[in-house]
Amino acid sequence: MTEEDIIKFDTADPLAAHRRHFELPADTIYLNGNSLGPLSTASKHRVREVIESQWGNDLISSWNKHQWIDLPLTVGEKISPLIGAASGQVLCCDSVSVNLFKLLAAALTNRKSEHAVILSQQDNFPSDLYIAEGLINLLRENGISAELRLVDAENLEEAIAQSPDILLLTHVNFRTGEVHNMQRLTALAHDHDIQVIWDLSHSAGAIEVALDDCQVDYAVGCGYKFLNGGPGAPAFLYVASRHQANLEHPLQGWMGHRQPFEFKSNYVPDEGINQLQAGTPGILSMSALDAALSCFEGITADQLREKSLALSEIFLSRIEGDSTCKALILVSPREARLRGAQLSFSHSDAYPISQALIEAGVIVDFRAPNLLRLGFSPLFLSFSEVAKGASILKHIISEGLFRNERFSIRAKVT
Amino acid sequence: MTEEDIIKFDTADPLAAHRRHFELPADTIYLNGNSLGPLSTASKHRVREVIESQWGNDLISSWNKHQWIDLPLTVGEKISPLIGAASGQVLCCDSVSVNLFKLLAAALTNRKSEHAVILSQQDNFPSDLYIAEGLINLLRENGISAELRLVDAENLEEAIAQSPDILLLTHVNFRTGEVHNMQRLTALAHDHDIQVIWDLSHSAGAIEVALDDCQVDYAVGCGYKFLNGGPGAPAFLYVASRHQANLEHPLQGWMGHRQPFEFKSNYVPDEGINQLQAGTPGILSMSALDAALSCFEGITADQLREKSLALSEIFLSRIEGDSTCKALILVSPREARLRGAQLSFSHSDAYPISQALIEAGVIVDFRAPNLLRLGFSPLFLSFSEVAKGASILKHIISEGLFRNERFSIRAKVT
Numbered sequence: 001m002t003e004e005d006i007i008k009f010d011t012a013d014p015l016a017a018h019r020r021h022f023e024l025p026a027d028t029i030y031l032n033g034n035s036l037g038p039l040s041t042a043s044k045h046r047v048r049e050v051i052e053s054q055w056g057n058d059l060i061s062s063w064n065k066h067q068w069i070d071l072p073l074t075v076g077e078k079i080s081p082l083i084g085a086a087s088g089q090v091l092c093c094d095s096v097s098v099n100l101f102k103l104l105a106a107a108l109t110n111r112k113s114e115h116a117v118i119l120s121q122q123d124n125f126p127s128d129l130y131i132a133e134g135l136i137n138l139l140r141e142n143g144i145s146a147e148l149r150l151v152d153a154e155n156l157e158e159a160i161a162q163s164p165d166i167l168l169l170t171h172v173n174f175r176t177g178e179v180h181n182m183q184r185l186t187a188l189a190h191d192h193d194i195q196v197i198w199d200l201s202h203s204a205g206a207i208e209v210a211l212d213d214c215q216v217d218y219a220v221g222c223g224y225k226f227l228n229g230g231p232g233a234p235a236f237l238y239v240a241s242r243h244q245a246n247l248e249h250p251l252q253g254w255m256g257h258r259q260p261f262e263f264k265s266n267y268v269p270d271e272g273i274n275q276l277q278a279g280t281p282g283i284l285s286m287s288a289l290d291a292a293l294s295c296f297e298g299i300t301a302d303q304l305r306e307k308s309l310a311l312s313e314i315f316l317s318r319i320e321g322d323s324t325c326k327a328l329i330l331v332s333p334r335e336a337r338l339r340g341a342q343l344s345f346s347h348s349d350a351y352p353i354s355q356a357l358i359e360a361g362v363i364v365d366f367r368a369p370n371l372l373r374l375g376f377s378p379l380f381l382s383f384s385e386v387a388k389g390a391s392i393l394k395h396i397i398s399e400g401l402f403r404n405e406r407f408s409i410r411a412k413v414t
Numbered sequence: 415m416t417e418e419d420i421i422k423f424d425t426a427d428p429l430a431a432h433r434r435h436f437e438l439p440a441d442t443i444y445l446n447g448n449s450l451g452p453l454s455t456a457s458k459h460r461v462r463e464v465i466e467s468q469w470g471n472d473l474i475s476s477w478n479k480h481q482w483i484d485l486p487l488t489v490g491e492k493i494s495p496l497i498g499a500a501s502g503q504v505l506c507c508d509s510v511s512v513n514l515f516k517l518l519a520a521a522l523t524n525r526k527s528e529h530a531v532i533l534s535q536q537d538n539f540p541s542d543l544y545i546a547e548g549l550i551n552l553l554r555e556n557g558i559s560a561e562l563r564l565v566d567a568e569n570l571e572e573a574i575a576q577s578p579d580i581l582l583l584t585h586v587n588f589r590t591g592e593v594h595n596m597q598r599l600t601a602l603a604h605d606h607d608i609q610v611i612w613d614l615s616h617s618a619g620a621i622e623v624a625l626d627d628c629q630v631d632y633a634v635g636c637g638y639k640f641l642n643g644g645p646g647a648p649a650f651l652y653v654a655s656r657h658q659a660n661l662e663h664p665l666q667g668w669m670g671h672r673q674p675f676e677f678k679s680n681y682v683p684d685e686g687i688n689q690l691q692a693g694t695p696g697i698l699s700m701s702a703l704d705a706a707l708s709c710f711e712g713i714t715a716d717q718l719r720e721k722s723l724a725l726s727e728i729f730l731s732r733i734e735g736d737s738t739c740k741a742l743i744l745v746s747p748r749e750a751r752l753r754g755a756q757l758s759f760s761h762s763d764a765y766p767i768s769q770a771l772i773e774a775g776v777i778v779d780f781r782a783p784n785l786l787r788l789g790f791s792p793l794f795l796s797f798s799e800v801a802k803g804a805s806i807l808k809h810i811i812s813e814g815l816f817r818n819e820r821f822s823i824r825a826k827v828t
Contacts, residue, residue, distance in 0.1 A: 025471045032474045039470040047698065051461055055645055056453040057439045059777060060446045068645055095693025097667030098512055109555050122679060127668035127693065130681040134664035141523055141662070142558040150679065175677075224694070231469055231482055231697035248555070250548035253511030254541035262782055263589075265536060265564065267544040279509025279541065280638070283645035284461065285696040363473060368676055 001317055001387075009314070009383035015307050021295045022228075022380045029389040032363045034202060034342050034375025037228030037292070046291035047284060055283075071286045072255070072277055078293040079227070079236050082301055083200055083219070084210035089244075091273045092236045092289065093255075093281060096201060096220050099237040100131045100168075102249040102276055103218040106239075107166045107195045108135070108146075109248050116146040117164035119194075121153055125174045128199055132168060153178070156185070163192040171209065172202035172340030175367055177332040179207065179340050186214045201225060204236075206308055206341035206378065208301040211238055218243070226341065226377055229289030237276055244272055253278035295379060307378035308341035311386045315343060315374070318390035324398035331371065345372045355407035356396045362389045415731055415801075423728070423797035429721050435709045436642075436794040443803045446777045448616060448756050448789025451642030451706070460705035461698060469697075485700045486669070486691055492707040493641070493650050496715055497614055497633070498624035503658075505687045506650045506703065507695060508665075510615055510634050513651040514545045514582075516663040516690055517632040520653075521580045521609045522549070522560075523662050530560040531578035533608075535567055539588045542613055546582060567592070570599070577606040585623065586616035586754030589781055591746040593621065593754050600628045615639060618650075620722055620755035620792065622715040625652055632657070640755065640791055643703030651690055658686055667692035709793060721792035722755035725800045729757060729788070732804035738812035745785065759786045769821035770810045776803045 010016055023039045024030055030038055054062040063069045075092035083090070093099065108116055116139070118132050129148065136146040151159045153173075160167060167189045172179050182198060189196045197218040203209050205226030211219055217240055223233030239247065247269070254260045255277035258268045269275035313336060319325050329346045333339045347353060347370060354366040364374050376386065396402055424430055437453045438444055444452055468476040477483045489506035497504070507513065522530055530553070532546050543562065550560040565573045567587075574581060581603045586593050596612060603610045611632040617623050619640030625633055631654055637647030653661065661683070668674045669691035672682045683689035727750060733739050743760045747753045761767060761784060768780040778788050790800065810816055 023466075023470050025473075028473075030473065036469075036474045038473060039465060044465055044470070047461060047465055051453060051458055051644070051702070052437075055450075056437050056458070059439075059442075059444065059452060060450045060779065061772070061777075062645065094508070094512065095667065097693035098508065098665060101665055105552055124679075126671070126674075126677050126679055126681075129679050130666045130668060130671065131692075133681050134666040137662065138519055138552075138664040139556055142553055142556065144556040144558070230465070231476070232694045232700070234696065235693070248551065250545075250552040251512060251515055252544045252548040253509065254544060257540070257544065263540050265538075265540055265543050267540075267547050278545075279511035279649070280646045282648065282696045282699040284702055285699045286646070288465070288698055358475070363475075365474065 001314070006314065006383050006387045009310065013307065013383065015299065015303060015378060016382065018295060018299070019380045019382065024380065027361045029362045029385045030380070031374040031376070031389055032365055033228070033377030033380070034225055034373070035365050036224055036231060037226060037377065038380060039230070040228055040292045040295050042291040042294050043230060043288040047288050050284060050287045068283045071283065071290060072281050073274060075286060075290045075293065076236060076273065078290065079204065082204050082209070082296060083221070083238065084208070084212055085238055086212055088272055089241055090236055090238050091276050092223065092234050092286060093277050094235060096199065096222050096235040097127050097131050098251065098278070099220045099235050100128055100197070100199070101135060102251050103197055103220065103237060103239070104132055104135050104166065104168070106247050106249040107197065107218060110195060111165040112193065114145055117149055118147070118166045118168055119149045119151070119159050119164040120168040121156065122150045123173065123175060124168070124170050125199060125201065128168060128170065157188060160185070160188050160192055160194065164194060167194050167196045170199040170201065172207065174202055175371060176344050177339040177342040179338055182209070182216070183214045186216055190215065202340050202342070205296065205304065207305045216240065223289045227289065228292040228295065230285060230292070232285065233289045234282060234286050239273055239276065247275060249276065251278040255280060304378045308376045309336045311376040311378065311381055311383060312336070312341070312343050314383055315376070315386050315390045318387060319394065322394055325394060328397065341376045341378065343374045343376070346370045347372060349402055352402040352404070352407035353396060356402040356404070357393060360392050360396065362392050415728070420728065420797050420801045423724065427721065427797065429713065429717060429792055430796065432709060432713070433794045433796065438794060441775045443776045443799045444794070445788040445790070445803060446779055447642070447791030447794070448639050448787070449779050450638055450645060451640060451791065452794060454642055454706045454709050456705040456708050457644060457702040461702050464698060464701045482697045485697065485704060486695050487688060489700060489704045489707065490650060490687065492704065493618065496623070496710060497618050497635070497652065498622070498626055499652055500626055502686055503655055504650055504652050505690050506637065506648050506700060507691050508649060510613065510636050510649040511541050511545050512665065512692070513634045513649050514542055514611070514613070515549060516665050517611055517634065517651060517653070518546060518549050518580065518582070520661050520663040521611065521632060524609060525579040526607065528559055531563055532561070532580045532582055533563045533565070533573050533578040534582040535570065536564045537587065537589060538582070538584050539613060539615065542582060542584065571602060574599070574602050574606055574608065578608055580611060581608050582611045584613040584615065586621065588616055589785060590758050591753040591756035593752055596623070596630070597628045600630055604629065616754050616756070619710065619718065621719045630654065637703045641703065642706040642709065644699060644706070646699065647703040648696060648700050653687055653690065661689060663690065665692040669694060718792045722790045723750045725790040725792065725795055725797060726750070726755070726757050728797055729790070729800050729804045732801060733808065736808055739808060742811065755790045755792065757788045757790070760784045761786060763816055766816040766818070766821035767810060770816040770818070771807060774806050774810065776806050
């Protein structure tokens with residue numbers, strides 16, 4: 001593929017104009033939107049407005065005057081179309097971990113037998129497993145029999161056939177980018193009367209998700225990756241309408257109460273998805289996410305998916321067959337439709353290579369023990385950038401530029 | 415007391431200079447810092463820096479470069495001196511409700527008998543009760559015997575003598591401002607082998623708290639009231655050092671793991687207070703709180719306490735004995751040391767009076783069914799303002815200015 005071909009891709013890209021919504025630093029190719037999405041101009045202006053005018057001048061009255069109180073619901077509504085959810089099923093609140101705890105506990109109230117089994121994948125995102133383990137420990141300490149059963153991806157269907165109570169999976173694997181067949185696995189689980197919780201942290205804003213069509217029961221997802229909500233942005237959760245009338249979750253804080261400002265001493269859950277709120281929402285962080293979501297207006301999840309796969313294919317086409325990149329092993333599925341908006345490569349020098357890339361302005365990340373992870377955010381990346389990023393990677397490897405002492409020191413967060 | 419006397423108070427006020435740290439709107443007397451603290455210049459500048467320079471330019475590298483990853487601990491350390499806690503016992507994270515759930519669950523692992531009893535006060539802040547109820551429901555549904563026992567303040571000591579497992583109290587009552595004797599109640603509880611959790615939401619930053627001296631076991635508190643951290647600022651929690659080695663709580667997210675970036679599938683809690691983290695912290699909101707705490711530098715909790723009580727006494731001296739204010743009944747303790755940094759009055763027209771005050775620039779709040787609630791934040795209020803606020807209240811009542819149709823419509827959040 002020639003440089004001219006690449007330019008043609010950019011010229012024909014229907015999302016190209018969206019790049020201007022983001023404030024990316026000069027000389028940076030940001031292949032890390034899967035970890036922390038970049039700042040949008042909308043978020044910058046919005047938080048300034050929320051702080052200086054709303055908080056600063058209107059103070060407490062802003063809860064009504066500027067609809068702070070409605071943000072968890074309004075942000076949830078904006079996320080809905082990106083994950084295939086009809087209105088009234090998505091709420092923005094807390095973190096992925098806290099939201100997952102609510103949903104796991106809610107799902108457990110419907111368990112089939114005395115001994116509750118949560119089935120998940122061995123290499124699911126660890127925090128999801130820790131939370132499941134935490135809930136199970138709490139029950140076990142109190143004399144309840146419960147179990148977290150972990151299997152490899154290839155043994156999932158067999159384990160589903162053993163009919164656990166809950167299936168907890170992440171749609172796109174954080175290490176490899178491998179994407180699960182949500183339709184098939186959800187249907188299979190339902191055949192065995194299993195409730196399904198999907199973690200969409202690496203899906204929302206990057207690949208098409210059809211929660212309603214797949215009849216998913218519950219889902220959680222992250223606000224700070226492909227949704228560009230800012231560092232530690234609040235997360236979201238989804239509860240299918242059919243489960244909302246008989247839902248019980250233990251993190252029942254006042255914001256999920258039907259009449260929080262009546263200050264009654266007993267809890268009466270609000271109707272609908274709002275009953276999943278717990279404490280007071282973090283308005284500054286949630287406002288940044290709310291504004292960032294405006295960058296998705298007029299774009300379909302299909303368009304996002306198509307572009308991000310095309311970006312990653314351009315990247316691969318530059319690396320594949322290059323003799324200097326032989327030691328760089330693709331661990332993501334080679335077939336595009338089987339992976340999310342990321343490519344992961346293993347390499348024995350993955351850490352110093354990641355550092356050399358970053359120094360050269362190509363921002364990627366490293367995942368222990370030996371993974372180089374690159375995200376292809378479709379909203380702000382151009383085909384030319386991605387091609388250039390691949391060329392820089394090849395140059396760093398072929399010239400051995402990563403063999404430098406200063407690239408070998410591991411920082412705390414990598 | 416004459417106007418001259420009031421001016422003398424302001425002139426002699428050692429905290430007077432701190433007013434300049436806050437960006438209060440003109441012609442506003444803000445008696446609502448107990449509900450939402452005002453914007454500080456430090457918070458405004460800090461969030462702008464975090465968004466535009468750190469997130470915008472340094473992107474993912476900011477987790478290390480700008481120590482985002484350390485914020486829960488560093489903010490916790492800044493809160494410590496305000497609540498009488500030595501280093502290593504306070505963490506900033508999540509909401510009060512979520513943090514309370516963690517601590518209640520942790521304390522329950524040490525319960526004395528099969529049937530766990532959490533004792534609290536009937537008019538405790540409702541969200542605290544909802545969370546206790548939520549945890550108990552979760553256990554009950556799973557066949558565990560547990561109970562939330564609610565009593566009136568006057569029956570607390572008798573109920574403590576019945577030796578429940580956990581005593582859960584809010585230090586300063588959100589309705590009346592009545593302050594509990596933390597030293598006495600904690601000691602009494604310990605005599606009966608009861609673990610004690612204090613909610614400091616209306617205490618931190620306003621009145622002296624001596625957690626270590628009182629040998630308190632656990633505490634939670636709010637970041638957006640007297641600490642001025644911004645709308646929905648993250649909360650904090652305290653776990654006494656002696657409990658940290660054998661702590662177990664169910665919300666064990668990756669940020670509380672000993673090595674979160676090793677991505678191990680099993681959970682190993684971090685050492686110390688950091689094991690109480692759950693998901694990724696909200697950096698924008700937490701940064702605003704971090705900066706706001708700088709306004710407390712060089713000030714002791716005793717100074718805060720002394721000034722806030724003096725402010726409220728000035729207010730009372732203007733109202734008391736005034737024949738037009740007869741229907742305004744003080745529900746806060748008349749004895750200063752028995753109340754927090756607030757005054758609450760009942761009045762059959764409390765709602766329209768609150769609205770008339772707000773229109774006149776005196777920001778107060780209303781709590782159902784008939785309470786007018788005024789906060790006396792010592793960091794930014796002057797004695798002259800407070801005296802003027804009292805005069806405006808008297809004028810509104812004596813002239814019947816609250817008898818106006820537009821003041822009678824209840825907004826959603828009040």
